[in-house]
Amino acid sequence: MTGSPVPVIDLGLWRAGDAATRSRIAARVDEALQEAGFLLITGHGVDPALPARIREEARSFFRLPAEVKQPYAVSVGGRGWLGPGAEANSYAEGAASPPDLKESWSCAAEEPTGNAAVDAEWFRPNVWPAQTPELEPYARQYLARMRALCDELLELLAEALVLPADRFTRHTGHPTWGFNLNWYPGTQTVGQPLPGQFRIGAHTDFGTVTVLDREPGAGGLQIHTDAGGWQDAPWDPAALTVNIGDLLARWTGDRWRAGRHRVLPPPAHAPAEELVSLVYFYECDAGTRVESLPAPIGRVAYEAVDSHRYLREKLDAITLA
Numbered sequence: 001m002t003g004s005p006v007p008v009i010d011l012g013l014w015r016a017g018d019a020a021t022r023s024r025i026a027a028r029v030d031e032a033l034q035e036a037g038f039l040l041i042t043g044h045g046v047d048p049a050l051p052a053r054i055r056e057e058a059r060s061f062f063r064l065p066a067e068v069k070q071p072y073a074v075s076v077g078g079r080g081w082l083g084p085g086a087e088a089n090s091y092a093e094g095a096a097s098p099p100d101l102k103e104s105w106s107c108a109a110e111e112p113t114g115n116a117a118v119d120a121e122w123f124r125p126n127v128w129p130a131q132t133p134e135l136e137p138y139a140r141q142y143l144a145r146m147r148a149l150c151d152e153l154l155e156l157l158a159e160a161l162v163l164p165a166d167r168f169t170r171h172t173g174h175p176t177w178g179f180n181l182n183w184y185p186g187t188q189t190v191g192q193p194l195p196g197q198f199r200i201g202a203h204t205d206f207g208t209v210t211v212l213d214r215e216p217g218a219g220g221l222q223i224h225t226d227a228g229g230w231q232d233a234p235w236d237p238a239a240l241t242v243n244i245g246d247l248l249a250r251w252t253g254d255r256w257r258a259g260r261h262r263v264l265p266p267p268a269h270a271p272a273e274e275l276v277s278l279v280y281f282y283e284c285d286a287g288t289r290v291e292s293l294p295a296p297i298g299r300v301a302y303e304a305v306d307s308h309r310y311l312r313e314k315l316d317a318i319t320l321a
Helices: 011-016 019-035 049-062 066-072 089-093 116-122 135-160 246-251 307-318
Strands: 008-010 038-042 080-082 103-108 175-184 200-203 209-213 221-225 229-232 240-244 261-263 275-285
Touching: 008 011, 008 019, 011 019, 011 038, 011 135, 019 038, 019 135, 049 103, 049 135, 049 175, 049 275, 066 080, 089 200, 089 307, 103 135, 116 307, 135 175, 135 209, 135 275, 246 307, 275 307
Parallel strands: 008 038
Antiparallel strands: 038 240, 080 103, 103 175, 175 275, 200 261, 209 240, 209 275, 221 229, 221 261
């Protein structure tokens, strides 16, 4: 990993380290998020058997006939099955493209806040497929770990900016989040890719931090940097991939860049390749005012935005059906 814009950050070392060790880690995090917006993290506390069980259940569902999955069909932002043609992530950047070559099972925050309008939009109950009853308990266990992990990451990121540890988590008392199980089947399912068609088109995520558990593949994740252009994302079997999203980039006044990425289409030399990714999108409390940190941290003074109006605009932008 020497020289990579995406370092491996050991959270165990961060937790137990002395002041000098933590300072070195914080400086490396700051550097990486300025360059690429991505990190690999170890010491995250996720039993590798758990995502493996989730993948097994997810594959069982996705391989069902379309007519069995159809009753669960939703649009982007819903709770259920996002079928073929549901979204094209490149539209978040204003770039038209064919639909993304994937299917997803999507769930999101559901514990009510007591605000009827907020709950109706952002905290609706999740649904789970009856055909794979083990998916829900495995997923809920994983989601509980992701929530705690993301708050820990936000504390690390605040300290990397030499800010109080709660600078961001003070806005995650009752946050929204989303979770996608993304299925990337081979060409026998999706057909030959059209020109400019990807498993997921180029985009940045919309929230604060995203945590990804992915499988390596020839048609896998690529990241973009100014220095290197598009390149295959590094992969470590012991690590989770973390990138920051638009809201956190705005919060830092573009000191940190939202991690731009895409997922390649099924490769011509391995057309049957099938991958499943677990993607957890962390956000903040509904209605949070996101205002750029001033210089010397911030470099661009963005107009303040309502976090969830911003999120809704982005979700609407990528929705095709």
